[in-house]
Amino acid sequence: MALPTRLRTRATASVVLTTSLLALLSFVAPTAAQADTTQPPAWSIDTVDSDRGTGRPNFSYDVNPGDVIADAFTVTNTGPGALNLTIYAADAFTTATGAVDILENGEPSVDAGTWVAPGAGSISLEPGASVDVPFTLTVPADATPGDHSAAIVASLLPGDSTDQVKVERRLGLRIDMRVSGELAPTAEIRSLATNWGASGVNPFGGGTTTVSYELVNTGNVRLASLEDLRLSGIGGSAGVALTGGEIPELLPGSAVTITREVTSSAIGPLNGALTVYLQPVGAFTDVPVAVTADLSAFALPWSLVVLVVVLLLIVAGIVFWVWRRRRPDLLMAGYSSETGPGSEQLAPPRAGGAALALIAGIALALGVGLTSPTPAVAEPAPTSSSGIVEVTIPAPTPVQTTTAAPSTSASSTAVPSTAQTASPTSSSGAGSGSSTGNGSGTVGGGSGLAATGNETLAITLGLGALALIVGVVFLLHRKGRTG
Structure with a gap:
């Protein structure tokens, strides 16, 4: 029995949709699996055991001017793909935050970085492969006494990686050299x-x-x-x-x-x-x-300034209130029993009001200017x-x-961090130079x-308190004369 045309159309559309979904899933699944297995490049760097020491975290030498030292380090590819690494040495320095770093690639060295010559400028490693890289350290004949620090690094430059990362990634080992002579710790x-x-x-x-x-x-x-x-x-x-x-x-x-x-x-x-x-x-x-x-x-403290200003205003208000209550008595004292009503009598000068106005003005100025003082710098x-x-x-x-250098193990297989050099703890061997x-x-x-800013505020505050005291003394003096 033949299906109606509408049913045949729906059945055909259902089959086509199911087939399309299966095809899409078969295309997406391998891509997702491939993305899960994708790993960034990774490598490790370590010292080579020799008659100079075994298990060294980095390189440390006591040298004399003119010495030539040969040593080596090993690089291992711990990632899933082939690596092309650049080998170079550069001066080391302490950053403002206290970490030890080296100069960027291409920035010229002026000290120990120029003393180190790698045996190879670049290396290529298949996954799991290792290679020893020799280097030569030549101490100049006119090298100054004391410490000279550098680092030798294996760097993955931009363009040498397939993970679309356009920054330099590097791992390195510190090289600390102490040239014989007088040490000056200053x-x-x-x-x-x-x-x-x-x-x-x-x-x-x-x-x-x-x-x-x-x-x-x-x-x-x-x-x-x-x-x-x-x-x-x-x-x-x-x-x-x-x-x-x-x-x-x-x-x-x-x-x-x-x-x-x-x-x-x-x-x-x-x-x-x-x-x-x-x-x-x-x-x-x-x-x-x-x-x-x-x-x-x-x-x-700004809160202390506010408290002092409030106390000054309260004291000024009390003094003004007392003065206002005494004013009628002072006016009545102008009419003595020896003069009759209607006789002219000069009223006492109102200097107390001017003093109180001055005190109130200073207190208000302090309140406006000191409620939010800035910290003393x-x-x-x-x-x-x-x-x-x-x-x-x-x-x-x-x-x-x-x-105090970072104690990062040189043989760590972690993925190298961006634009950083691994700086293991330096060896603490005794130096050949003697400290003076x-x-x-x-x-x-x-x-x-010299503290600035708030000492001026304190002086102004003291002047305000002094003005208040002078005003109170003046009023008490007037009261004694008119009482």
């Missing part, structure tokens, strides 16, 4: 600034002082530094101390920015000192070199032409110092801080 504190802010609406709740500065390694040795920060109020009240704060390892010529917050209940002038103890990495000294700088700020105070600050040497305290222990500390850009 540093400078620069861009020192303080900023005070109230903790809340409580006028006596104190606040937080933020201290920020830049520590610059001006010497020739890597530094592992400790920080000592102390602040107190008037007469040493509400003293607070932050001691033992570790500062990241600082390579010669590099700078790191440090920010600390100190909470204190002190009100008014704040004074203190910042001391940084400098300890050379790998060259322990019994008495570390110290660099110091004075701190100064002014703590004035300190600025560098004038310093001597030499810029040298006195060094404070504490009692000898032998403390084992370790480096007499390095000087200087403070660049000012050796202290």
Whole structure:
């Protein structure tokens, strides 16, 4: 029996739709499975065991000017596809955040990066393959004593990858060299600034002082530094101390920015000192070199200003009310029993009203100008032409110092991060140079801080209170004369 035309049309459309869906699913499923198995390129880098050491996290050498050292590292392709990697060396430095990094590819090196010559400029690796890459380190004959740091990297440049990522990805190993000679552990504190802010609406709740500065390694040795920060109020009240704060390892010529917050209940002038103890990495000294700088700020909660202004207005209102009540008595005192009604008598001068008007005006001006004071910001105070600050040497305290570099394992098989160099912890072998222990500390850009802003507000507030006291004394004096 033949189906009606309408039913045949519906059946045909249903078959076509089902066939199309099956075809679409058969096309999408392999694509999804392929996307799930797609992995980005990955590789690892590690030192090669030799008579110089086994299991080394990085390369560290004690050298003399003119030395030539041969060593090698291994690169392993841990990803699913073939790799074309570029090999190069570059100068290392400490970033403002305390991490150790190297110069970007193409940026010329001027120090240890120029001493390292890789045995190959590029390598190609199939999945799972490894290769040892030799390199030669040539120390110049005129190399200066102290620490010189670089890194050798295996880099995946843009265009060498098939994952459409157009950034450089690199893994590297640090190369730390200590050239024999006299070590000079010195540093400078620069861009020192303080900023005070109230903790809340409580006028006596104190606040937080933020201290920020830049520590610059001006010497020739890597530094592992400790920080000592102390602040107190008037007469040493509400003293607070932050001691033992570790500062990241600082390579010669590099700078790191440090920010600390100190909470204190002190009100008014704040004074203190910042001391940084400098300890050379790998060259322990019994008495570390110290660099110091004075701190100064002014703590004035806005809620306390409002409270003082309100109290001034209340006192002024009470005095004015008392004066108004006494005024009729003063006028009646002008008519004595010796003069008859209608006799002319001069009324007392109204100087008290002028004094009260002055007091009220000052109080209102304070109320408008001080209800929302900005936090006190300190600025560098004038310093001597030499810029040298006195060094404070504490009692000898032998403390084992370790480096603050990141402890990333060089043999990690994780996917390389974008534009970063793996910086394993440096080896802590004893340096061939001896520390002199007499390095000087200087403070660049000012050796202290002079608080600005809120001290002017305090002076104005004091003048207002003085005017109020003078007005009250004047009124009491008039009362005594007319009573």
